[in-house]
Amino acid sequence: MAPNIKDGADLNGVLFEDDASTPDYALATAPVQKADNYPRKLVWRNIILFAYLHLAAVYGAYLFLFSAKWQTDIFAYILYVISGLGITAGAHRLWAHKSYKAKWPLRLILIIFNTVSFQDSALDWSRDHRMHHKYSETDADPHNATRGFFFSHIGWLLVRKHPELKRKGKGLDLSDLYADPILRFQKKYYLLLMPLGCFIMPTVVPVYFWGETWTNAFFVAALFRYTFILNVTWLVNSAAHKWGHKPYDSSIKPSENLSVSLFALGEGFHNYHHTFPWDYKTAELGNNRLNFTTNFINFFAKIGWAYDLKTVSDEIIQNRVKRTGDGSHHLWGWGDKDQPKEEVNAAIRINPKDE
Ligand SMILES: [Zn+2]
Numbered sequence: 001m002a003p004n005i006k007d008g009a010d011l012n013g014v015l016f017e018d019d020a021s022t023p024d025y026a027l028a029t030a031p032v033q034k035a036d037n038y039p040r041k042l043v044w045r046n047i048i049l050f051a052y053l054h055l056a057a058v059y060g061a062y063l064f065l066f067s068a069k070w071q072t073d074i075f076a077y078i079l080y081v082i083s084g085l086g087i088t089a090g091a092h093r094l095w096a097h098k099s100y101k102a103k104w105p106l107r108l109i110l111i112i113f114n115t116v117s118f119q120d121s122a123l124d125w126s127r128d129h130r131m132h133h134k135y136s137e138t139d140a141d142p143h144n145a146t147r148g149f150f151f152s153h154i155g156w157l158l159v160r161k162h163p164e165l166k167r168k169g170k171g172l173d174l175s176d177l178y179a180d181p182i183l184r185f186q187k188k189y190y191l192l193l194m195p196l197g198c199f200i201m202p203t204v205v206p207v208y209f210w211g212e213t214w215t216n217a218f219f220v221a222a223l224f225r226y227t228f229i230l231n232v233t234w235l236v237n238s239a240a241h242k243w244g245h246k247p248y249d250s251s252i253k254p255s256e257n258l259s260v261s262l263f264a265l266g267e268g269f270h271n272y273h274h275t276f277p278w279d280y281k282t283a284e285l286g287n288n289r290l291n292f293t294t295n296f297i298n299f300f301a302k303i304g305w306a307y308d309l310k311t312v313s314d315e316i317i318q319n320r321v322k323r324t325g326d327g328s329h330h331l332w333g334w335g336d337k338d339q340p341k342e343e344v345n346a347a348i349r350i351n352p353k354d355e
């Protein structure tokens, strides 16, 4: 596959392994964060739709707690996990970042999951996301976090795209994605498949199989579940670009945010992810308890449907942590050579026995 067209000094993030120009996978120059005063043109259709969706989701949350059958609540939870994986394991780690490869049965499962999540076709999602990494926190980043929390959370979907995003977007290579017939099929029939996966199926299943009311099924399993996972995904762009430590690269906004990771199936280790975007774990090894997506990919790797999983060696991580981190990296463990003497002396040790 062809490498992405480089855009000189405008490049703000390493996208794939071969974009890196230092041994610890960084760009040669420090990233520049900026946003101009481009007047925001509101898109009223989206503002009205999202306002309705959030009101309906509040009603759905009420029905989830006080009215729906327990089967419907469990079903909504399962759909939340499924649609989450369609984004995290599918659009994000597989398609946008090529951090592993998947045989067609797994790609089929992931595209179905992805359609349930309704965050645009996996192809369009991947295009936006590649822009987010490549031109991170500039005007060509779709949800440029330097424009503030609200813009990076939902605001970017309520205004016209910045012209810089369109201009630089043309240079982005998506040929690897267009080569996949599964992705082309989803994009071509998206307006048919998406309502089926995101709204109709979630409403019909509870009514048909356990006699749920139409109202409960629609507001809980479709609208509340959909709005919930949308906001969880957006928190990666907003909260995880604002709050948390930066143990791997202190020059960028993305941060390690455990609470986001918990809800986003492992996508909140965002300082790591922007530092090494093509690592299929989106986090260091050892964070798997909060990284459901990594466990999901590992399972499919075991049965051979996921393969060519890319990850970063401990040595390179350590070098990068030392060179560009903010000093908040956790120790590798007791006796680590970076562990301060005072900490060793102050530690409470039960039944110590030094050999
Ligand atoms: Zn990000």
Ligand SMILES: [Zn+2]
Pocket: 092, 096, 097, 129, 133, 273, 277
């Ligand atoms: Zn990413």
